Amino acid sequence: MKNSIRKKLLIIILLIAFILFFILVVPFRTALVFYIENTEKIQAFLPINEGDTFQIIWKHSIHLTDVVEKYKVTDDQKINQYEIVYEHFGIGMPSNAGEGETFVYEDGKYHIKGIDTVFPSMNIRNGKTVSEHRLVWGDKDEHMVWFNEYFEPGAWFTVKVDQLSLWQYLKGVKIHE
Template sequence: MKKKVIAIILSSTTVLLLLGLFLVPFRTALVFHVQNTEQIQAFLPIDEEDTFQIIFTHSIHLTDVVEKYRVRDDRHIVQTEIIYEEFGIGMPSNAEEGEEFVYEDGKYHIRDLNNVFSSMNVRNGKTVSKNRLAWGENGEKMVWFNEYFTPGDWYNVRVEELTLWQYMKGMKIHE
């Protein structure tokens, strides 16, 4: 009888551990899903109020554009600033109400943005594939998109809670 009780306890514990592995959220991350799927291409562990940047080379004027973001506690992504060197296709020419437009150190800055996204679609450049992801206090950690993503492919980016299983099997972005 005692062996049967121990076997039941061990079986139950194993089942609970496996369920936890697959169902219980383990870590918040900035997750890159292959466009229109739930397939995780890569993820960056991130916490509430952390910041990150997506830097891309504009395909026409071939200068860097920096988009700065912050993660809210509700897992939404807030665009806080955009920095660029030249006006052109797709570049804003002024700030909206409540935003600040400045020219500093040879670059245009639009600050105090409050563009909120539950998810974003991001493309890894195909013609000019020099996209980067930066994070940390001042964006001091950085990787090239081509290390993790196929040039020309689209990804849906959102902040999610990953299970331990997703975390272990996924491709963690690191410097």
């Protein structure tokens, strides 16, 4: 009788350990994750899937006009920049398209299309002097949040597509409109 109780207790303990392991370690959701500087500490995340697109829009500190950087999540969970849109040439802005890219002027803005730059991660600083960074996502870019809702002006972070465990998902700050 005591062996039967011990076996049941051992099974229950192993089952609880397995469930805790699953919750804490096993990745279950892909997300665009914003890590504080060069750490593994998650500041915020946006649930995202392979093939999804997003934009980071920032205000150029000299021209005070928006610069739109467009990205797509690749099948191997990297970030592919495919377009940039801006209004003025000058410091930090490209003056022409590179090889395989197209430079066009549409609706009063310069577009460099066909960019194929792939990043395993990106280091981004939220604007300090002109703090008007935004994150845009959705099928028709219908969702937008201001970085200042989630990050301090001047803060920098590493952004990458990562798999989150249920524990990370539940304890993290989910970006939502």
